[in-house]
Amino acid sequence: MTTPRLGHADLGLGVGLRSPHYDYILEHWPAVDWFEVISENYMDSQGRPRYILDQIAERYPLVMHGVSLSIGSSDPLDREYLNGLKALAKDIKPAWISDHICWTGIAARNTHDLLPVPFTEQTLRHVVERVRIVQDVLERPFVLENPSSYVQFQGSTMNEWEFVTRLAEDADCGLLLDVNNVYVSSFNHDMDPETFIRSLPHERIVQFHLAGHSNYRTHIIDTHDNHVIDPVWDLYRIAHELTGGVSTMLEWDANIPAFPVVHNEVLKAKQFVGDHLLRAETGDAPGDLDVQQGAQSVPHPLHFVSADVE
Amino acid sequence: MSDLGLSDLQRWFQAVVTHPDGISVGAESEEAIAIAPLSRNELESMVTRSEKLSAQERLSIYAQAYFARLIECLGESFPVLKQTLGEELFNGFAFGYLQQYPSRSYTLARLADKFAQFLHETRPSNDEATADGEDLHPSWPDFLIDLANLEWNIADVFDGPGIEKITTLNAEQLLDVTPEQWGAIRLQTAPCLRLMKTQFPVNGYFTAIRLADNDTKVDPPSPEDSYVALSRREYIVRRHELSRPQYELLVALQDGRTIAEAIEHAALAGGMSDDDLIKNLPSWFGAWTRHQFFVSFEVT
Ligand SMILES: [Fe+2]
Numbered sequence: 001m002t003t004p005r006l007g008h009a010d011l012g013l014g015v016g017l018r019s020p021h022y023d024y025i026l027e028h029w030p031a032v033d034w035f036e037v038i039s040e041n042y043m044d045s046q047g048r049p050r051y052i053l054d055q056i057a058e059r060y061p062l063v064m065h066g067v068s069l070s071i072g073s074s075d076p077l078d079r080e081y082l083n084g085l086k087a088l089a090k091d092i093k094p095a096w097i098s099d100h101i102c103w104t105g106i107a108a109r110n111t112h113d114l115l116p117v118p119f120t121e122q123t124l125r126h127v128v129e130r131v132r133i134v135q136d137v138l139e140r141p142f143v144l145e146n147p148s149s150y151v152q153f154q155g156s157t158m159n160e161w162e163f164v165t166r167l168a169e170d171a172d173c174g175l176l177l178d179v180n181n182v183y184v185s186s187f188n189h190d191m192d193p194e195t196f197i198r199s200l201p202h203e204r205i206v207q208f209h210l211a212g213h214s215n216y217r218t219h220i221i222d223t224h225d226n227h228v229i230d231p232v233w234d235l236y237r238i239a240h241e242l243t244g245g246v247s248t249m250l251e252w253d254a255n256i257p258a259f260p261v262v263h264n265e266v267l268k269a270k271q272f273v274g275d276h277l278l279r280a281e282t283g284d285a286p287g288d289l290d291v292q293q294g295a296q297s298v299p300h301p302l303h304f305v306s307a308d309v310e
Numbered sequence: 311m312s313d314l315g316l317s318d319l320q321r322w323f324q325a326v327v328t329h330p331d332g333i334s335v336g337a338e339s340e341e342a343i344a345i346a347p348l349s350r351n352e353l354e355s356m357v358t359r360s361e362k363l364s365a366q367e368r369l370s371i372y373a374q375a376y377f378a379r380l381i382e383c384l385g386e387s388f389p390v391l392k393q394t395l396g397e398e399l400f401n402g403f404a405f406g407y408l409q410q411y412p413s414r415s416y417t418l419a420r421l422a423d424k425f426a427q428f429l430h431e432t433r434p435s436n437d438e439a440t441a442d443g444e445d446l447h448p449s450w451p452d453f454l455i456d457l458a459n460l461e462w463n464i465a466d467v468f469d470g471p472g473i474e475k476i477t478t479l480n481a482e483q484l485l486d487v488t489p490e491q492w493g494a495i496r497l498q499t500a501p502c503l504r505l506m507k508t509q510f511p512v513n514g515y516f517t518a519i520r521l522a523d524n525d526t527k528v529d530p531p532s533p534e535d536s537y538v539a540l541s542r543r544e545y546i547v548r549r550h551e552l553s554r555p556q557y558e559l560l561v562a563l564q565d566g567r568t569i570a571e572a573i574e575h576a577a578l579a580g581g582m583s584d585d586d587l588i589k590n591l592p593s594w595f596g597a598w599t600r601h602q603f604f605v606s607f608e609v610t
Contacts, residue, residue, distance in 0.1 A: 048545035307468035
C-alpha cells in the first residue's frame with residue numbers, strides 16, 4: 001500500500017517563478033506557499049537569474065521543473081544535463097524534480113517542444129529504464145507530468161492513462177497531474193477527461209498543474225496565457241477529492257499579468273476543495289471562448305530570460 | 311507503418327514536423343521516405359485523426375509551433391536588431407538560421423550562439439554589394455552583423471561569470487605600487503569584461519533605439535570604427551564607449567601583458583604618442599577601477 005503523495009509534503013498553492021515578476025517578488029516577498037522554477041533557466045546561470053533564485057530559495061519551498069530531460073527519446077540521456085540538474089538541486093534543495101512524459105528531439109537535436117510518445121510496450125520499457133537511471137543519478141524524488149498533445153500514434157496499444165499508470169508504478173516515480181493538460185489532450189483526442197483522471201494511481205500524484213489554454217473549436221492549444229476555465233476547475237475538484245489534496249501550482253507563461261493576478265488565480269483553488277458539491281463558477285473564464293480567427297498561438301510557450309542592460 | 315520502432319518513429323516525426331516547407335513536403339522528404347515510404351495522403355497510417363481534424367492538420371500544429379516559438383525566442387535575444395530589420399525580415403533570417411543551425415543544446419541560452427556567424431556566412435558577397443560601383447566600405451550587412459554581435463555579447467555577459475561576489479581592484483591599490491614596479495604589473499581583468507571592436511558605432515545606435523519612442527525612427531549610423539567595453543555590475547550589463555587607444559590598452563592588458571607592454575602596444579596601434587597616453591592613464595584607470603574592470607594585479 002502506498003501512502004498519499006508517496007509521502008511527500010503538500011506544499012499548498014504555488015506559482016511558477018517567471019522573470020517579469022522578479023522585481024515584484026524581491027520588493028514585496030509575497031505570501032506565496034511555494035515556487036516552481038524552470039531548471040534550465042538557472043542551472044547554468046552565473047548572473048541575475050541565479051542570484052534572484054538563491055534569495056528566493058532562502059525564503060520559500062521550491063520545486064524544480066524541467067523541459068529538456070527528453071525521457072522518451074531514443075537518444076542517450078544527456079549526462080551533462082543530468083549533472084547540471086543535480087548540481088542545482090544540491091544548492092536550492094527542491095522538494096522534488098519534475099519533467100514531462102515526452103521527447104524533445106532525436107539525433108542530438110532539440111526542438112524545444114514536448115513531443116508525444118507512442119503508448120506501446122516498447123516505449124514503456126524504454127522510459128521505465130531511463131526513469132530508474134535518472135532517479136539513481138539525481139538521488140531526489142522524481143516526478144513526471146502528462147503533457148498536452150495534438151496527435152496520437154496509430155501504433156499505440158494502450159491509452160494515455162494506462163501508459164502513465166504503468167510507467168509510474170513500474171519505475172516507482174511520482175506523477176505531476178496537469179489538470180489542464182488532461183482537458184486539452186482529452187479534447188484533442190476525443191477522450192473523457194474525467195475517466196482519465198479517475199483511472200490514474202492517485203496515491204502517486206504529488207503535484208497538480210493548472211493553466212489556461214486557447215480553444216480553436218477543432219482543437220485546443222495549451223498556451224498558458226489566460227485564466228483557468230471552469231471545466232478545468234471542475235476536474236481539479238475531482239482530482240483533489242481523489243488524491244486528498246496535493247501541492248498545486250499555476251502556470252502562466254504568455255501575456256503574463258502582474259504577479260498578484262497570477263497568485264490570485266491559484267488561490268481560487270481554495271473554493272473547490274472541501275465542498276464537493278459545488279460546481280466551478282469563477283466568472284472569470286466560465287468556459288471555452290472562441291479564439292480570434294487567425295490568432296494562432298504557440299503551445300508550450302518557452303521561458304526565455306532577456307538580459308538586463310544599461 | 312504503425313509498427314515502426316520508437317527510434318524510427320521519432321526520426322520520422324522530427325523530419326516531418328521540422329521541415330521548413332511544412333508537413334506535406336516533410337512527409338515526402340528523402341529523410342522521411344527512407345524511414346516510412348508514405349505520400350502526403352497517407353499520414354493517417356502513422357497518426358490518428360480526431361473527430362474534427364485530419365492527421366495532417368494535427369501534425370501541422372507541431373510544425374507551426376516548432377519554427378514560431380524558436381523564431382520568437384531569437385527575436386527576444388536580438389530586440390534591437392529585430393526592430394532595425396522589421397519583424398518580417400528578421401523572422402526570415404531567423405527561419406534560415408534555424409535550418410542551418412538547429413538547436414542541439416538542452417538550453418535556450420545557447421540558441422543564438424551562431425546567429426551572428428550565420429549572418430556573416432550568408433551575407434551578400436562584396437561583388438554583389440559593389441554592383442553599383444561602391445567600394446569595399448563596410449555596408450549594411452556589416453552593420454547588422456555588428457549589431458547581432460553586440461546583442462549576443464550583452465546576453466552572454468548578463469548570465470556569465472561576474473564579479474558581484476568578489477572584491478575588485480580599486481584605484482588606491484594601484485597607487486600604492488612604486489613607480490619602479492608600475493610598468494611590470496600584470497592586471498587580472500574581470501571575467502565579465504568584454505572588449506568589442508565594430509565597423510559601425512552600434513553601441514551608440516543601441517542607446518538611441520532604447521531612448522527613442524516606439525514610433526520614432528532612428529536612422530542607422532554611417533560606418534566608423536568603434537570600440538566598446540561590456541561589463542557587469544550588480545548583475546546589470548553596463549556598456550562603456552572606448553577610444554581606440556583605450557581599447558588597444560585594455561585588449562593588451564586582458565591578454566596578460568604588463569602595463570609597460572600594453573602602453574607600448576596601445577600607443578603604436580592607437581595612433582597616440584607614449585607621452586600623451588601616459589598623461590591620460592590616471593583618469594582612465596580611475597574610471598576603469600570604478601567600473602570594476604580589474605580583479606587583481608601581480609608584480610612580475
Ligand atoms: Fe504543466
